[in-house]
Amino acid sequence: MGWEFTLPVLRYGNRFRKHRRMMQQHLGHQAVTSFRPMQEDQVRKFLGHLLAKPDNFISHIHRLVAGMIILITYGHEVESDDDALxxxxxxxxxxxxxxxxxGTTLMDLLPILRHIPAWVPGMGLKRLALEIRQVVDKVxxxxxxxxxxxxxxxxxRPSIVANLLDEYEEMNVVDHEHEEDIMVFGMTIYSAGIDTTKSTMTTFFMMMTLYPEVVKRAQAEIDSVIGTDRLPALEDRRRLPYIDCILRELYRIQPPLPLGFPHSSTRTEDYRGWTIPNGSMAIANIWQMMRDEKVFPDPDMFSPERHINRMTAKREFALDGDGEYIDDDSDLTVEEDPSSIVFGFGRRVCPGKFFVDTVLWMTMAKVxxxxxxxPYIDPVTKLEELPLFEFENDAICYPKPFKCTIVPRSAKHSQMIQAEVRE
Ligand code: HEM
Structure with missing residues (x-):
């Protein structure tokens, strides 16, 4: 399909290490702090869009997330809902x-099928793959x-790709593979970052609609700590632990990549009496781990409360003074913090986790x-229409479309939002 040089499918080796280094350089904990003003600006615009057209919250989420990621990657500002890129x-x-x-399609399990021509009946997946390849090349x-x-x-404008091209120019050599790496790198960021982030943000609106008591408790915390004269900012994070509990519970109830990305063993290993041959595919069932009843009783219930007493000092240390999440390579268990597995494992762990952690927290707290x-009220029957806890069954689990009612908490809150948007 054209994704073969993007990081998630690169085999371990020099090119893989190079791409990971580039990720660390641009999305590591230190690097992402430079995105903070842009993130705040985009979240403010998002609040303005929600205020103006609350029913279109799903397209606002797309614009917020895709806009931010395209902006950091290419310096391209998404100005409208019908932005071509x-x-x-x-x-x-x-x-x-x-x-x-x-890793789970018939073609992955029987790679020999790749050699059968696309026109042969039953090879619809190959025809689709070729069609996708054209769009991937373009994008x-x-x-x-x-x-x-x-x-x-x-x-x-300043961007990750512009920065990498500057560095390339300074090298003063012609290296086509390096140029290709920069091109693919840009695509990797948005392909891995947009839908995953949108999924969690949309699930947030779904869960808040279904669990009004969670909204009330979060608002009570915000009102008592921040007051009602301004909106919370990232610096307030340590004093608003319940918002972090909501984020953990969102990661737990519906990890956007429930099976992560498949890994492959690079040598033969013995594990608990089993021999795992070199080259075996390993798929981590993150979804199942998040639903282990021994760790999370009543696992289908959305309960941020279950994390309150598990907020250990270790997690406190994982936040810096500005509330930004630091990779401490901590040994947190899933019980202590579901974000310790929602981003995957080992040397393939998601490099976008610092960027996304800030965006999600900031958006949730301000919203x-x-x-x-x-809940949405049907204008004819006047009855509440609750969202169903249903997700598209794709690689990235995305909530099925639903409706909800989003209104400012009061006239004062409405003015506060307008003031934020004007800032
Ligand atoms: C809630 C949002 C996100 C979640 C839950 C998430 C989760 C994951 C998971 C489970 C993996 C697979 C890790 C493994 O193989 O063990 C992954 C990989 C990756 N993620 Fe994320 N991700 C999110 C957002 C982002 C963002 C915003 C970016 C970029 C800005 C990003 C970039 C990547 C990349 C490049 C990889 C491939 C890493 C590799 O194979 O070495 N992700 N992510």
């Missing part, structure tokens, strides 16, 4: 997801070429402080 990215991700979970080349042109004309989230 954001639309193309959405299309390619939708098409790829529809081809099935990585990889178009924004990358735009950054190059902008650099040439001196109009490029809960300023809006009530309630």
């Amino acid at each position: 954001a639309g193309l990215v959405e299309r390619v991700m939708y098409m790829t997801a529809s081809a099935g979970s990585v 990889m080349v178009v924004p990358f070429s735009e950054v190059k042109e902008e650099k040439a004309s001196g109009t490029a 809960l402080a300023s809006f009530d989230i309630k």
Whole structure:
């Protein structure tokens, strides 16, 4: 499908290490702090969009998340809902997801099928893969070429790709593989980052609609700690532990990548009496781990409360003075913190976790402080229509479309939102 040089499917080796280094350089804990003003700005705009058109919250979430990630990657600002690049990215991700979970399709299990021509009946997946490849090629080349042109004309805005191209120019050598790496790197960030983040953010609105008592408790915490004259900021994070409990419970109840990405063993290993041959595919069932009844009693219940007494000092230390999450390579168990497994494992662990942790916390805290989230009321029957806890069964689990009612908590809150948007 054209994804073969992106990090999640790169085999361990020099190229893999190079891409991980580039990820660390641009998305590591220190690096992401430079995105903070942009993140705050985008979240403020999101609040404004929610205030203006609350029913369109799903497209606002897309614009917030895709906008932020495209902005950091290419310096391209998504100005409207019909932005061509954001639309193309959405299309390619939708098409790829529809081809099935990585490592679990018939073609993954019987790779020889790849050699059967696409026109043979029953090879629909191959036809789809070829179609996807064309869109992937386009989405990889178009924004990358735009950054190059902008650099040439001196109009490029700061971005990860522009930065990597600057470094490449300074190297003063022609290295086509390196240029390809930069191009693929851009695509890796948004392909891995957008839908996963959108999934958790949309699940947040679903759960807040279904569990009004959680909204009330979060608002009570915010009101007592921050008051009602301003909205919470990341610096307040340590004093608002319940918001963190909600985030942990969101990760637990519906990990966006329930099976992570498949890994492959690089040598033969003995594990608890089993021999795992070199090259075996290993799929971690994150979803199941999050539903282990011994660790999480009544696992289908959304209960941020279950994390309150598990907030150990270790987690406290994982936040820096500004409330930003630090990778301490901590040995937290899933019980202590579901975010210790929702981002995967070992040297493949998600490099976007610092970026996303800040965005999710900030968005949730500001939304809960300023809006009530309630069930949708059918205008004809006047009855409540609750969302169903249902998700698309794709590689990235995404809530099925649902409706909810999002209203400012009061006229004062509405003014506060407007003031934030104007800032
Ligand atoms: C709630 C949001 C997110 C979740 C739950 C999530 C989860 C994951 C998981 C489970 C993996 C597989 C790790 C493994 O193989 O063990 C992964 C990989 C990855 N994620 Fe994320 N992710 C999220 C957001 C992001 C963001 C925002 C970015 C980029 C800005 C990102 C970039 C990546 C990349 C590049 C990989 C591949 C790493 C590799 O194979 O070495 N992710 N993520």
